[in-house]
Amino acid sequence: MAYQNFTDVIASEIEARLPEISALNKHIHANPELAYEEHKAHDAFVSTLTALGFKVTPHAYGIPTSFVAEFGSGGRLITFNAEYDALPEIGHACGHNLIASSSLAAFLGVAAALKVSGLPGRVRLLGTPAEEGGGGKLKLIAAGAYKGCAASLMVHPGPGHKIPEPIRGVACVRMLANVKNKVHFRGREAHAAIAPWEGVNALDAVCLSYNAIAMLRQQIRPDERIHGVFRSAGDRPNVTPADCTVEYYVRSGTRARANALWERVRKCFEGAAIATGCQMEVEPLNSYADLRPSRALCEEYVKAMPKGTVIMDEPGDFLAGSTDMGNVCYECPGFHAAFALRTKPGEANHTKGFTAAAGTEESFQAAMECAKGMAVVGLKVLTDDVFAEKVQKEWNEDMKLAAESK
Incomplete structure (x- = not known):
């Protein structure tokens, strides 16, 4: 069957569904x-997919x-990764309803193409809870x-007021690695008026x-x-x-650099503990790797989308921050493009204004447009041996660079 078909x-x-x-x-x-x-999101997905004739495993991989x-x-x-958690x-x-919808649509599109063509290949829709700090993809x-996965794909909404018309999306988005830790200081209680000399002050x-970390900020990368x-x-x-x-969260351009920066921050905590006589304990939280998108996948996505609407590289701070999709990019070739919602200044991600924008019909239609492009790219990985080999080779080389980054 021809590629255009x-x-x-x-x-x-996608239109039919x-x-x-x-x-x-x-x-x-x-x-x-x-x-x-x-x-509720989990149950809605399971019932929808079951009604459409797919075999679904609920509560998959030991995650409810x-x-x-x-x-x-x-x-x-x-x-295709479906995120659906919200913020307090x-x-x-952060528009995870649109991420969930676009991944579902892309999954349905690729499944239909495989069914019609009879070609070998497997497409999986994966419910990925707890991206907002919970590290669901880490679990x-x-x-x-993601074992044996040739590519993992998703798209993410961002604030449209940060990019000029007629651009509606960015294919190759980079995001920072994020090392997260809790630090517990243990001192000794005392009556602050009667016998303050008997106390060891953890608040000190x-x-x-x-203050040590505030000074350290002068000596870190931009x-x-x-x-x-x-x-x-x-x-x-x-x-x-x-x-x-x-x-504390410590972010840098690569996972290796973020870990190195955390060691510098740790010394600030250790010094404070020594100076005050406190004991110190570090409790690691789920840390996110830097987002390292496959440029080969991104280039195909630009081609698959309406001409002139998607650019390759991110302009400025369109979609900053960190995501556990970064960890997936260390497991297999990854794709995490961004698309624009109609927003005003002050309505970027993690604001009430963005919540409203994520609920509009216009935003849903934008997500569906992205789903079609993403599905075309995913199907190309399944059906084009030369392209799939290119994606894998590029990823192998990028993993070497990531390991060597200082």
Whole structure:
């Protein structure tokens, strides 16, 4: 079957399934759920896919709110990632309802093309909960969800006011690695008025480390970030704080650099502990690797989208931050393009304005346009041996570069 016919099959299938996809999109947006609590989204996916005739595994890979559906046999395997967790208080302010919808649509499009053609290849729709700080994909990686995967694909919405018309998307988005830790300081309680000399003040350790890190920021790379909050800092002014906790994120351009920067930050905490006489304990949290998209996949996506609407590389800070999709890119070739929603200044991701934008029909249609392009790219990985080999070779070389980065 001709390549153009594949494209037509994908587009026709997605158009035919718009009622089901739209209903799921609206349901998820109207029922925001936090990390690992996405039971309504999980159940909606399972029921929708089952009704469409797919075999679905609920609660997949030992994660209650993950699921997996697969179609095809033999050949190579690709995955589409469906994110659907929201943020506290502001709901789907990162547009994960649109990510879920676009991945579902792309999955349906590729499945239809495989069914019509009879060609070997497998397409998997993977429910990936808890991207917003919960590290859902890290658990999926550990459980083997991406083992043997030739490519893993998804698209992510971003603020349209940050890119000029007629551009509506960016194919090759880079995001920072993010090393996360809690640090616990243990001191000794005392009455702050009667016998302050008997106390060991954990809050002093917190404050010393905070100021040391503030000074360290002068000596870090322009793309690096250090930010944290006080999780506990004492209960009463007249009791010397004995147990205090902070949580810090350390970001850099690569996973290796982020780990190196964390070691510098750790010394700030260690010095504060020594100076105040406190004990210190580090509790590692889920850390995200840098996002390393496959340029071969990105180039094909630009070709598959309407001419002039998608550019290759990110202009400025269109979609900054970190994602656990970065960890997936260290497991197999990855694709994480961004598309623009109609927003105003001050309505970037993680704002109430973005939540509203993520719920519009215009945004849903933009996600469907991206799904068609993403499906074309995914199908090319399955059906074009030369292209698949190019993607794999490029990824192998990039992993060597990542390991050597300083």
